Amino acid sequence: MTGRLADRLIVNLAALLVLAFAAGPILLAAFGSVVPDRILFDPDRSVFEGGMTLDNYRYIFTGELPAAYMAEGANRAMISDAARQVPQSLWNSAQISTSVLALNLLLGAPAAFAFARFAFPRKKPAFLFLILSPLVPAVALVTPIYLLVDGMGLLGTKLAVVLVHTARSLPFTILILSVFFRKLPEELFEAAVIDGCTRLQSFLKVAMPLALPAVCATGLFAFMLSYTEFLFSMVLSGDARARPLSVVMAALARNTDVSWSLLNSAIFIAVLPTLVLVVLVWRYVVEGLLAGAVKG
């Protein structure tokens, strides 16, 4: 009895620790976003003294300056205009990451199926090339990719970012899905062929329904890779019209003058959609995995 209690205690403590690391920064950002800087940085003042304020969120969405920064006196840059780019960049990121997700599944799933189930010339070196290509450091590719994109006339467009993010994430999608497709029983496909299915029909009607959990998981993975990618996004996206959230967040976070309350507000806005997406999609991924386990 005592041993089980101790086990539960250890598990709960470990869970709390994980929760602290996973949720702690988000909660702190949420808290910091509604407390003015002058209170946040003053150890002698209670955080409840000045009251909570949504001024930073109002500034981000409407441009109305927070009251704390309207006082007389020169103030160099506590309020960074980059924060005003957050809503537009959020929309840009949604478009870019969703496109990357869609392209990964459209191109990656058939490719993974082909690598997993079919024999064709140079299959092994092609697969190795694909899998090893992400090992090239991104920073080494910036200049050639910049020149390539510039030559294609796509510099400063979301399409450029979508293409590069897709190229960077596709190997992972193919690797993960091909492992999954390889594990599917051969008999299923033999039965499908006997029933008159073509290779495409085997893929669409047999492999894909069974692989839905893995497809969801890899899609989400591609989405998150794109959503958080900074280097290529920064170099290729140009001005604010095409700029994704990771670049705007870097602009805020790397500006040492910027108001911490404002930075926290932007962090919270940036995290929120991803949290919602993960909560929504993860349910299906887990459900699918469990269903697959029972079937298997």
Added chain:
Amino acid sequence: MLGMSRSLATAGATLSLLATFAWSPVPAQAQDPDVTLEFVVWNYSLDTIADNVRLFEEANPGIKVNVTDYTWPDYHDSLVLRFRGNTQTDVIYGGQDWLPAWAAAGFLAPLNEIAPEAIEAYRADLAGFTLNDMTYDGNLYGLPYYADTISFIYNQRILNDAGIEVPTTWEEVADAARKLKANGMERPIVYEFNQELPNFFDAFVAQVYGRGGDLFDENGEAIFDQPDNAAFQQLSWLRDVIADELVAFENHESTIIPAMNSGNHAFTIVYNYVLAAMNNTADQPLAGEFALARMPGEAQSTLGFTKFYAITAQAAGDDARREAAWKFVDFMAGPPYAVAKRWAVEKGLGFGQLPLLEDEEVIEAWSSWVLMPTLQAQVETAHGGTWKEWTAIWAASFRPLMAQAMIGEASVEDVMSQGATRWNELKAQMAAR
């Protein structure tokens, strides 16, 4: 499973819709301008930049200006990538430290070749250090966007309470600090100590200028390894006051602001705009107590630095873009200095255009946080730094050495000798190219 498939189908439709947006082209302008300029900036106060651009476009129909901004840490590399990639880039923010390399590489065009008469007329209005910072190989490559000096800042109340005069030499600074320490202030001097940042070296150069010395001779040879050199003496001074536990360290100027506002320190050496932040009544508890003094030392000079508007060689190669780019730079930085004044009044940014020091609106706005006569004297006597193609590389290697000497891990003699050797090596390498 059916519910899941339906949800996935809905999700798929949403994905397709979103993905379609990503591929949509950017809407075309209602009316094509005669010339479109690409203006590349770092992302400070984008709203003000956009508004200045709007005013320019209204005053110059036919010229459209697109603004692209990068974060400060990414700005240099992004711009070099644009230059190398031949991406259209017409007007940029330049910096004194980048100018030698960019000008030598042929990325920028001298303004005195683009608008010789105007530039000649404007020179008299520009502070000496700004002219130095924007000049390479005898050519002027910019007009000031933002120029400032490094300041010696003190807490007036603390000095008054302790009956201490404002120090005018480094020896007086050390004496005042010792007196304050004896009165109970643990570390009277707070110092920005971060070998990764250029501020660390710039503040040191400002102190050397205060003594009336320089690190280099008129031929650009390193002379700071000589014991009677002002830099040698100043590094020894820093080592001594640190050894005497008179100095507290902060690793960034932004943390100097709350440190000084804690009342635990009386002196610091930072860029002048930090004084504006320290005296900001909106969020600093001791705002109003901080004042600017001339940099201690026999010369009381300091280091000035300039960020400036520059026209690219690419733009200068095209008649229409060259003319439009000059109009734009002239609007942003030329007489009557309306844009520079706007930055000064609204944002507290420093300037290199001397007439603004006597502008009533500027004086009124700045008097709330700085003593204008002292600032005027400081700006007029400030020196520009020694900026060569290799300065940034050298400074990056010299800063850690300086740090070692300051905290007593290496001798001043060794550090200065190594630093001078490295400088002269880089100079020779560059000459041999």
